[in-house]
Amino acid sequence: MRIDEAVKIRAKALNLLMKARIVVMPDEAESMEVTDFGLGDAGHIGLQVLVYENNDRYCAKELILLPRQICPEHRHPPIDAANPGKRETFRCRWGIVYLYTSGEPCPHPRAIIPGRYRSHFTVWNEIILRPGDQTTLPPDTLHWFQAGDEGAVLSEFSSSSIDELDVWSQPGLVRIPRYEES
Amino acid sequence: MRIDEAVKIRAKALNLLMKARIVVMPDEAESMEVTDFGLGDAGHIGLQVLVYENNDRYCAKELILLPRQICPEHRHPPIDAANPGKRETFRCRWGIVYLYTSGEPCPHPRAIIPGRYRSHFTVWNEIILRPGDQTTLPPDTLHWFQAGDEGAVLSEFSSSSIDELDVWSQPGLVRIPRYEES
Numbered sequence: 001m002r003i004d005e006a007v008k009i010r011a012k013a014l015n016l017l018m019k020a021r022i023v024v025m026p027d028e029a030e031s032m033e034v035t036d037f038g039l040g041d042a043g044h045i046g047l048q049v050l051v052y053e054n055n056d057r058y059c060a061k062e063l064i065l066l067p068r069q070i071c072p073e074h075r076h077p078p079i080d081a082a083n084p085g086k087r088e089t090f091r092c093r094w095g096i097v098y099l100y101t102s103g104e105p106c107p108h109p110r111a112i113i114p115g116r117y118r119s120h121f122t123v124w125n126e127i128i129l130r131p132g133d134q135t136t137l138p139p140d141t142l143h144w145f146q147a148g149d150e151g152a153v154l155s156e157f158s159s160s161s162i163d164e165l166d167v168w169s170q171p172g173l174v175r176i177p178r179y180e181e182s
Numbered sequence: 183m184r185i186d187e188a189v190k191i192r193a194k195a196l197n198l199l200m201k202a203r204i205v206v207m208p209d210e211a212e213s214m215e216v217t218d219f220g221l222g223d224a225g226h227i228g229l230q231v232l233v234y235e236n237n238d239r240y241c242a243k244e245l246i247l248l249p250r251q252i253c254p255e256h257r258h259p260p261i262d263a264a265n266p267g268k269r270e271t272f273r274c275r276w277g278i279v280y281l282y283t284s285g286e287p288c289p290h291p292r293a294i295i296p297g298r299y300r301s302h303f304t305v306w307n308e309i310i311l312r313p314g315d316q317t318t319l320p321p322d323t324l325h326w327f328q329a330g331d332e333g334a335v336l337s338e339f340s341s342s343s344i345d346e347l348d349v350w351s352q353p354g355l356v357r358i359p360r361y362e363e364s
Contacts, residue, residue, distance in 0.1 A: 021203035023275070023314035053271040053318060053339055058240035060271065060339035082264075089235040089242065093205070132205035136235060157235055157242035157339060 001042065003179045006034040012151075013048035013064040020094035020153040022062060024050065032064075037072060038174035044114055047071045051161075059161040063090075063154040065097070065147035068112060073100075073121050073144035073169035079162065085139030088158035092129035095152030099127040099135065101143040111146040120170035129154070142169070183224065185361045188216040194333075195230035195246040202276035202335040204244060206232065214246075219254060220356035226296055229253045233343075241343040245272075245336040247279070247329035250294060255282075255303050255326035255351035261344065267321030270340035274311035277334030281309040281317065283325040293328040302352035311336070324351070 010032050017024055024032075033049040036042035048064040065071070076086035090099065098111045103125030110128065113121055123142045127135050137143055145154075163175050192214050199206055206214075215231040218224035230246040247253070258268035272281065280293045285307030292310065295303055305324045309317050319325055327336075345357050 025314045028314075052273055052316060055269065055318075057269055057341040058271075058339060060242065060337075087237065087239055089240075091234055091242075132207045132210075134234060136237075155242075157240060159239040 001034070001036045001040065001177060001179060003181060005042065006177070006179050009034045009042055009046070009048065009066070012066055016064050016066075016094065016151045016153055017050070017062065022093065022153065033177060035175060035177040037168075038172065042066075043069070045070050045072055045117065054161050056160055059086075059156070059158045061156050061161070062093070063156055065095075065145075065152045065154070067149055067151045068147060069151070070111070070113065070117075070146045071144060072117070072173060073123065073142055074166050074173075074175075075140050075142045077140055077165065077167050079165065083159070086159050086161060087136065087139050088156055089134060089136040090129060090145075091134035091155045091157070092131050093153040093155055094131055095150050096148030097129040097145050097152045097154050098148065099129055099143065099145040101125050101127065101137060101141055110148075113146075117170065122169060144169075183216070183218045183222065183359060183361060185363060187224065188359070188361050191216045191224055191228070191230065191248070194248055198246050198248075198276065198333045198335055199232070199244065204275065204335065215359060217357060217359040219350075220354065224248075225251070227252050227254055227299065236343050238342055241268075241338070241340045243338050243343070244275070245338055247277075247327075247334045247336070249331055249333045250329060251333070252293070252295065252299075252328045253326060254299070254355060255305065255324055256348050256355075256357075257322050257324045259322055259347065259349050261347065265341070268341050268343060269318065269321050270338055271316060271318040272311060272327075273316035273337040273339070274313050275335040275337055276313055277332050278330030279311040279327050279334045279336050280330065281311055281325065281327040283307050283309065283319060283323055292330075295328075299352065304351060326351075
């Protein structure tokens with residue numbers, strides 16, 4: 001994605017963190033990760049990530065979603081004998097998050113997916129997270145989420161993040177952002 | 183400690199979480215851990231803990247300190263071949279935290295320790311944490327901390343917490359609270 005677009009999205013994400021009253025340092029604000037998963041449609045499919053700490057034992061971050069922005073379906077696969085894949089806990093801090101995982105599909109899901117992406121979303125068990133709500137997903141579980149109409153701030157506590165090994169349901173998605181000169 | 187005292191302290195801790203704009207669910211508020219480390223002097227030595235998640239891979243909690251309250255000196259020792267001891271990241275959310283660990287002692291530390299406890303505090307390398315500041319301690323490192331005059335809320339992200347195995351510098355300290363009928 002283009003640097004100037006990433007800078008604009010970062011400003012919107014910082015505004016949501018401010019609404020959530022989460023204090024962010026200037027260097028964290030500048031280095032906040034912005035990804036459109038290579039689709040060039042960040043208004044619909046994208047994610048902003050403020051990594052507090054990621055080491056070989058644990059990870060903590062804030063996920064910031066613009067209004068109705070979607071983090072597309074993926075899973076965190078087993079890595080080796082000692083690591084069955086990333087386990088993660090989501091705790092909503094601000095806004096609403098519609099989280100979907102495997103299980104009984106919700107007949108009337110709150111999420112809204114543009115038709116062109118719809119076939120890449122296969123799990124529809126709905127968990128609604130409002131501020132103070134949290135849930136923990138086991139490793140290797142398919143999941144995806146969308147913010148409500150105001151956007152959302154979601155804390156993620158987990159075992160180590162190895163983002164480049166995540167498996168995405170939509171072929172060709174690129175998780176690690178590449179910023180291109182405008 | 184007596185239940186009625188724990189209830190009073192819990193209310194003060196919830197007030198600090200509210201100042202930090204951290205949303206807490208009613209069941210979390212009721213079950214928040216309050217410990218005076220068995221000393222019966224919670225105004226000076228004590229800690230309040232809201233555990234979000236603690237599993238065999240990672241842990242996330244909020245530590246809430248009343249004004250000038252001290253979490254006494256301790257370390258998280260190696261557990262077995264796979265676990266060299268708890269590694270932890272502290273991020274200040276509200277108030278000020280004076281954190282001390284091994285290293286060059288601070289000539290004029292900001293912390294204030296009542297004289298009767300002083301000999302049990304042996305590391306004096308000072309790290310001051312204000313909202314947005316964070317630091318990560320390696321396993322098995324001696325450390326302790328005190329809130330500033332307004333109290334503090336400190337997020338802790340870590341590998342698994344096994345509190346009962348912590349090693350305290352002051353003999354006889356009891357980390358796991360026992361609440362007694364009033």
